[in-house]
Amino acid sequence: MASPILWQWQVIAPDGQYHRGVLLAASHKQASARLAEQGHHILALRRHPRPGRQYRHIRHRITFLRQLATLLQAGVSLDEGLSLLGNQHPLPAWQALLAGLRAGINQGQTFSVALAATGLFPPLVLALITTGELTGQLERCCQQLAQQQAQQHSLQQQVVKALRYPLFVLAVALLVSAAMVGLVLPQFAAIYQTFNAPLPALTRGVLGLADIASQWGLTALLLCGLLATGVPFARRRYPVLLRVEQHLLLRLPLVSALIIDQRMTMIFTTLALTQHVGVSLLDGLTAAGSALPAPLWRECITRLQAQISAGETLSRAMEESPLFPALAVQMVATGEASGALDTMLAHLAEEFSQQAYARATALSATLEPVMMIVMGGIIGTLVVAMYLPLFQLGEILH
Missing domain, CATH: 3.10.20 (Ubiquitin-like (UB roll))
Structure with missing residues (x-):
């Protein structure tokens, strides 16, 4: 859409x-x-x-669902609640969106159909809103959806926060190095040309790097720009690239465990929520698959659905997939045997969420000193290479 x-x-x-x-x-x-x-x-x-192009951000959906649940619990009708939220919303786009929802409902549409027409809400929200309408528990479904969306957003923010500082440090190191190679080293090179003595190997190597950078730097920047714009386009155009990327990420020592924990959190949170409100397991898997960003994981969910439709249990279908940890398979099997699958799915969602938070923190703690060492090594090497001939100047003059 x-x-x-x-x-x-x-x-x-x-x-x-x-x-x-x-x-x-x-x-x-x-x-x-x-x-x-x-x-x-x-x-x-x-x-x-x-x-207000940020109106599609998840935080606006979270606020909307939470406020709507509060109004419905207070006895306000759906039409009046949408009117109140629309009149007080600071973003014109959301004012228009809520007015459109009201118009759809007044024309006889159900709330879930009106939400689907906006193209803003994911299938999980639509599935649970539909269930809330059928069961008369719309306010409860809105509240649970707000909690689920908030937890998902919080986990994503934690992962971004864990990677932000190390990447910032690396970017600073690269910029400082580029400035030294492109601006400072040529000045030192002009001085060193007056020496009637061979330069140290390290200095010669760095000066050679400066020459290469001066000749090919602009070309390299253009190539980086083309890659930055071309790679996202290629990923959208050719889904196979996303699969290759996911396979490569799942082989990285620190990142793979974090990715798996984050994906498991999304899957089991969605399944626990849909099971709790009475959505069928197959429909819950459909909602879980639609929330996953990579085709590798969506294909995994599709295989689970096919196996369950063929008569397999969820735990047996998960066991045949290499993406699900043994802990998840064992706990789902226990939930199926005890008849408390929704409770066990909720425990799994909480367990993997805590693991993801812990791994994100550990990743940040590991990368920060590594990036500092890398930055110090790069800049230190350049400084030593520049001043090493000056240390030998006395010997050259004698």
């Missing part, structure tokens, strides 16, 4: 009154058609100058 665009409109309503507002639509034609369907005479329709 195309990403919706925020439009500003001014109309004359069928009762002759002037109105203005915002709406989300994929195109100008679609926006015009929606206004015309309501009998409005369009005076102006243009793109919003400040659409």
Whole structure:
């Protein structure tokens, strides 16, 4: 589904009154058609100058679900709750989105169908909202979804935080090294050319690197830019590259365990939540697969579904996959045997979540000193190479 665009409109309503507002639509034609369907005479329709492109961020969904659950628990109707949330939301895009939800519901759509039409909510949210509508527990499902989405976002932030500082240190080291090689070393090279003596091997090597950088530096930067723009495009165009990337990441010593724990957390949190509210296991797996970012893991979920449809138990299907740890297989088998699968899935989600947090912290603690050593080694080598001939200057003059 195309990403919706925020439009500003001014109309004359069928009762002759002037109105203005915002709406989300994929195109100008679609926006015009929606206004015309309501009998409005369009005076102006243009793109919003400040659409707030971050409106698709998960934190806005979390806030919306949590606030809607609170209003529903307080006895506020769904239509009134959407109106209250839309009127007070700071982002025009969300004001339009919530107004669109209200319009869909007033036209006879169910809440889950109206949510699906926005293209903003993942299948897990849609599945649980549908279940909440069928069971009359919409507020409970919204609250549990808010908790699940918040936990998922928190785990992602923890992983990003663990990698942010080491990568920043590495970037600083590379920038300082590039500045020394491109700006400082040429000045020292001009001085060293006046010496009537051979330079140390380390200095000659670094000066040779500076010459290469001066000749090919711009080309290297252009290639890096092309790679930075081309690799994401290639990953989207050719899913096989994503599979290769995932296989390579699963072979890295520190990163593989963190990736597995993070994926297990997403899978078991989704399954525990869907089982708790009465969604079937196959539908729960569909929701879990849609939440996974890499085709390698989605294909794994698809194989689980096929095996379960053929009569296998979940634990047996997981046992045949190399991606699931033995602990997960054993605990799921115990839950199936005891009839408490939803409880065991919740325990697994909590266990892998704690492991992921611990591994992210350990990864950060491991990478930080390594990056400092790398930065110190690079810069130290350049400094020694630059000043080593000066230390020998006395011997050269004698």
